[in-house]
Amino acid sequence: MLNVRRLLLLTEIAEHGSLTGAASAAGMTASAASQQMSRLEAEVGQPLLERLPRGVRLTGAGEALVARGRAIRRELRAAQADLDAFARLDRGTLRLGSFPTVSASLLPLALTRFARAHAGAEVVVRSAMLAQLREMLHTGEVELALLWDYRWNRVSDEALTLTHLLNDPTVLVVPANSRLLDEPEVSLRSLAAQHWIIRADNHPVAEVLRRSCRLAGFEPRIAYESHDYQEAQAMVAAGLGIAIAPRLALTNRRNDVRLVRLGADVPAPIRRILLARPENRMPTPATLAMIDILHAVAERFTDTNLDRNQLGSVRRVGGPRAPRA
């Protein structure tokens, strides 16, 4: 197939009317242009340029080729414009993996910000459990995923680039009228006699409770196995027992429950929220943009920002609101 570079050079030459002019416009010597045109003519087996004393003129075949060359140049420029659109996020799709507690806390704000900043780009969120999220990263089903881990089940994957978004502390969930609210924080050891609401189906937070209680020297007495955090809150409010939960899971807190910080006698397990993308693969512009936004949003959900609003005795309904600026 015809050498395209030479065809494009011919097009420039046609427009300049001379090899010298086109060559210097293309940043090369007239010699190079001359050689390229000789080769192009040899390639097509026909003369394409008539050499005049001053400059060159096209032959019929040359005219035909230049018309094609112009079309090709148009396409190339359009291709570049397409790429620029993707780079500017005027176009593009980001497939993002997430999991329920993040989808209900960080994510809505991140999606809103992304949509506002990059109206042309689309985000598709796929929610799944940890193992599936990692699988989706490997298969390329998502370009970016939110993951989590605890100290005892660290995500460690050569094929993933991980960044730490924020630490999500484990907190105690108690009824709004609980005596436990009298102190700013509660020692786990003092809760050995309590009944507990846990998550069913081997939910990770059940593991968190068991490990912590074992460290505190008792086995928790299970009063109810809930299937989501709303149900768990309801049970706590109804006085069936108390619960622990990662604080992000309680972004939507019922009015009749309260959160209490766990004391330092038994270190409260901390859930890390991570951002993962495939290692060794170049991220799309949309991926990079979303990473930035998620970091910024995570900033608002960090411990220090939330403390004033959500822990202790301050009563407030609705999501967290950090002061602007």
Added chain:
Amino acid sequence: MLNVRRLLLLTEIAEHGSLTGAASAAGMTASAASQQMSRLEAEVGQPLLERLPRGVRLTGAGEALVARGRAIRRELRAAQADLDAFARLDRGTLRLGSFPTVSASLLPLALTRFARAHAGAEVVVRSAMLAQLREMLHTGEVELALLWDYRWNRVSDEALTLTHLLNDPTVLVVPANSRLLDEPEVSLRSLAAQHWIIRADNHPVAEVLRRSCRLAGFEPRIAYESHDYQEAQAMVAAGLGIAIAPRLALTNRRNDVRLVRLGADVPAPIRRILLARPENRMPTPATLAMIDILHAVAERFTDTNLDRNQLGSVRRVGGPRAPRA
């Protein structure tokens, strides 16, 4: 500007669904394809392919580029088709230089044949005098030209590629009732007493007469200076004198004049009909085709083919007709 080869390779890869497949279809190794795609991605600053366990899939930006790549490939194929059309002479223009005697003899048949064989191609004939024809060859105003010369003014031009088409002998033109027709050929020496019709305006054939008569030992007595060969024939027919002429100039012979071969006592000057094109420049397909046709047509106008029809006593009106095959 985007590297087009890589873009086209991406297009092939998109269609094959794998680097390996596209690479072997393109006659290269998978390694080469992989390297090229890595570079293309680096070039555009975005991932274009998702690597799957079996093969690859396009990213959004990849899809956009492939659409452009397909358009470019279409243009390239169309360009090749354009060139083929020129090569097949379905398109194209040949600018051909000629001069009156050839234009009135060889050329009509050549043009007819060319038009019949190559309906899509066009021939533009520019008629001029020798010096202008050569000039037009140099400036590229014509790609091919018919030229002529005599022994004493040989065309010799480094910048031209010359081929010999045919020899055009000088013949004697006499009235149809002339006593000179009694012999198959006439000695020039025996014509010292004749009156002569010559061409005015320093026409080359006047030079031919002067040189020949000088060789035969006399100066011609000029009875009339005509401006073309029809006029000269008329004067000969009217009995004002006799004339010499290159035989091709008498392709349209009046019924009341006859042609007589000149004897060997004084060598009759022979006009060479030549075909010339610029040296060192590639001929267009149309030029090559016309060269072939002109040689074939010239064959019909050579001495041996014409003798039966036009010289001596055979009376025949109209152009020469060589027997088919």
Added chain:
DNA sequence: AGAAGGGGTTTAGTGGAGCTAAAGGCTAGA
């Protein structure tokens, strides 16, 4: 549990395409 096969990547090394520099030729115009 291997083995086979299909695919992608990395690395090192090579050949040729494409470039520059230099010199030369041609033509138009001063």
Added chain:
DNA sequence: TCTAGCCTTTAGCTCCACTAAACCCCTTCT
């Protein structure tokens, strides 16, 4: 006649694109 443009040729260099070989991953078949 000389100068200024422009095209071309030649020699030589650089670096791009390719191959070969080895490796990795994953799936599928034995």
